[in-house]
Amino acid sequence: MLDTLTQEFPKHRPRPAGAPLALQGVRIVDFSHFIAGPLATMFLADLGAEVIKVEPPGRGDDLRRYPPELPQLPDQGGPFLWANRGKKSVALDLKNAAGAALARELIARADVVVENFSTGVMDRLGLGHVALREGNPRLVFCSVSAYGRDGPFADRMGFDPVVQAESGFVSMNGYPDRQGVRASAAVMDMGTAMMVSQAVLAALYARTQHAQGHGQFVEVGLYDTGLFMTGWAPMQHLLTGREPQRHGNTSVDTCPSGVFSASDADFYINCGNDRVWHRLASEVVRREDLANDADLAGRHGRQARRDELFKVLGEEFKQQPFEVWRARMRDAGVPCGIVRTVGQALRSEETKARGTVSWIHHPTAGPIPNIAPPWRFEATPVADPVAAPRVGEHTAVVLREVLGLEEAALARLAGEGAFGAASAGASPAAKPAADPSANPSAKKPPP
DSSP states (O other): GGHHHHSSOOOOOOOOOOOOOOOTOOOOEEOOOOOOHHHHHHHHHHOOEEEEEEEOOOOOGGGGGOOOOOOOOTOHHHHHHHHOTTTTEEETTOOOOOOHHHHHHHHHTOOOEEEESSSSHHOOOOOOOHHHHHOTOOOOOEESSSSSSSTTTOOOOOOOHHHHHTHHHHHHHHOTTTTOOOOSSSSHHHHHHHHHHHHHHHHHHHHHHHHTOOOEEEEEEHHHHHTTTTTTHHHHHHHHHHOOOTTTTSSSTTTTEEEESSSEEEEEEEOHHHHHHHHOOOISSHHHHHHGGGGSSSSHHHTTTTHHHHHHHHHTTSOOOOOHHHHHHHHHTTTEEEEEEEEEEHHHHHHHHTOOEEEEEEETEEEEEEOOSOOSSSSSOOOOOOOOOOOOTTTHHHHHHHHHOOOHHHHHHHHTTOOOGTTTTTTSSSSSSOOOOOOOOOOOOOO
C-alpha cells in the first residue's frame, strides 16, 4: 500500500511560516498507553504542545504491536501511528530509582502530566499527583481512569468494548431480532480522549485565572464517558422508564430515515422533520399523493406507516442510479449520503476537498499516510505532522534540552539502568532521526 501512497494522495502542505501555535510553550509529560490517553495528548501536540511520551524501554507502548505491523516500521503498527503523531519518545525504567528520578525532573519542568495506569501505580512509583504538586504547584495532573480513582470499582481495569457493553451502548445498536452489537471503532476510547483534551485545556485556562497560577488534579473516567456516549437515550429512559430498542439503520425518532437502494448503490436518507419529508415526497420522488397525504404530514403518522413508506420509497429509488437521487436531494435540501467503505470515504471528493488525507515523510519507512485533525484555525494553524516516534527515539535529546544533561551524565544513568537493562553501559541514542518540522523545543511562558 505504501508504494502507491504518493500517487493517490498529496504531500502534506506545511502551515504558514512563522504562524504561532495555540499551545506553543506548553510541555506535557505523557505516561499514557493504548488509545484514550495517547490520542488525547496527540490532539494537544497537534495544537502545538511539546509532548514527551515516557515509555518502558524496549517494548514501549503495547499499542505499538497492534496490526498492521509493516516490516519497514518495526514496533510502529497502524494504530500506534494513528494515535502518536508529533510526540517525542523517552524510554525510562520507572521501577529503577534513577529512571524514576529522571521522570520527576521532567515533570518539574512540565505544565501537564497525563497518565492512565491502573489505580495506585503512579503513587507506588512516587509519581502521584500529591507527591508532584509540592515540587510543581502549577502542574495540571490528568488521570484517565476506568471506573474512578476511588470508590468500590477503582481496582477494575477498563477496556473500550467492555464499557460499550456495560454502558448500554451495545444494547442500542443492531437489529431487533438479534443481539446488540459493539461499534468496531473504539468509540469509548476516542470519546474519552476528547474529554481528556478538553479537561486539560480547561485546567490550563483555569490556571491563568488563579491568583497564584496553581494547577489541579483532573480525572476523566472511561465508564463515565461511556454513559455520555449513549447520547440522549439516558434522558429518554429517565423521563419515560422505557428502554431504547434496536432499530438497525432506521430511526425511532424520525421517519423515513434509513438506508435505501438506488439501481446502483445504497444510500442513507435522514428526514429529520416534517418539512424535509414534504420536500422528499414532492421534489425528490415527485409523488404528490404522498406529499398531500394528511396522515403522513406529521412524524407520528409516518412512523405508524413506516413499513408502507419504506416499501413505496424503495420501489421508487430502485428506478434510477444514485447520482440522479443525489442531485435531486441536494437541490431539495434533503440530507442524504452514499454508504461507503472506509477506503471509499478516504478517496471521496468530500475528503479531497477538505485536504484530510495526505502523506508525510517517515525517517525509516519513507512516505506514510497522515490523517489531519478536524480543526481549522485562522490565526494558530495546527502543527505540521511529525511521524510517531520509535521507542526511546528522543531520550537523549530530551534529557539534554530539558534537563541540561551532558554525555557523561547520560552514560552514568545508562549504567545505572535508568533506560532499561539493555542500555547499561551505553548512553541512549545520541542522534535521533532528524525532525525538521517538530514543534519548537524552546520553553516559552505557558498559558
